[in-house]
Amino acid sequence: MTRLVVSLGMYDHPAQQGANDRIWSAIVRILRTRGVEGVPDVLDRARHVHDLWRDPNLLFGQACGYPLIADDSLALQVIALPIYDVPGSTNSEATHASVLVARANDGRRSLVDYRDTRAAINDPQSNTGMNLFRATLAPIAGTNVVFASVVQTGSHRASVAAIAAGEADIAAIDTVTYATLVRHEPDLTAPLKIVARSPASPTLPFVTSADTSIETIAALRLALQQVMMDSRLADDRAMLGLTGIVTANADALAPIRALEQTAIRFGYPDLR
Incomplete structure (x- = not known):
């Protein structure tokens, strides 16, 4: 068998x-x-x-x-x-989004302020970590390079940890994962803020x-x-x-x- x-x-x-x-x-x-x-x-x-x-x-x-x-x-x-059913989901539909997170004390207030900073992605073929991140930035990016660097971390949690540690400045984290981290690892997410939300997918x-x-x-x-x-x-x-x-x-x-x-x-x- x-x-x-x-x-x-x-x-x-x-x-x-x-x-x-x-x-x-x-x-x-x-x-x-x-x-x-x-x-x-x-x-x-x-x-x-x-x-x-x-x-x-x-x-x-x-x-x-x-x-x-x-x-x-x-x-x-x-x-x-x-x-x-988590913050950022549309409860009656099978859709979710990503939250774009950064350090709460970084002094930046809007997405456009993150030009020339360091982005973190979990994987180049991630929908929530890359595709939705790209979709959120596209209207303000045009044909320009947005970030000074993009680092691949291997997981959403690792991207959050990289931002908290000051090793990256912004990342897109899917709402289900982020809600889990807020619930079970509040010390990891406490230094962060939500800068923007992506389109739903x-x-x-x-x-x-x-x-x-x-x-x-x-x-x-x-x-x-x-x-x-x-x-x-x-x-x-x-x-x-x-x-x-x-x-x-x-x-x-x-x-x-x-x-x-x-x-x-x-x-x-x-x-x-």
Whole structure:
């Protein structure tokens, strides 16, 4: 039997891991009653999510939307979009945004004041850390270079830490991650301020391998719908800020592409 893999690594702060484990255990029980074989008991936390996205045995995971529209080598199917209830989200829709954060005491008051400063991004193919950052800057950037430098940190948390430590000046952090850091690591976010908010875009989609059958995708969608309604998981959903899902396919990610194209039309194709 093929050994399948599963991950919820995009929003898996140490304080949230127990909630993710319990939600996955509930999904496991539903999938097995629907006859899905080879369902893993536990989430894979040993491998980077980028590696898991490329695993043809990925049964269930969560991915950033920008690589799905920008990287043709990713063979993934979209199952659903989650709905989050956190500051900056639109509670009834499967959309979120980024907050552009900086040190509260840096003396700058508006986004235009951050020209020639140091930007931090988690990854060049991040929707919330790069694409939404670029979309927010494009109307004021024109064809000009905005930043003196752009450093890649590897994660949203690392970008926040870099700003707090004075190693960078501004970054775009997705609202779900930022709400988690405010709640569970208030000392890390206390020195920061929100300078601006990005346009909205679809939330990080739940995905599965391109090899996953139609029947298994249907079972996954059913399982997600049921765990969103299960009163026994209410505290776990609240820990994640998760309130529901919207069944979706890759077409739901079109607004991400539209934001990219708008930045290009403004003459600002690259965050720089």
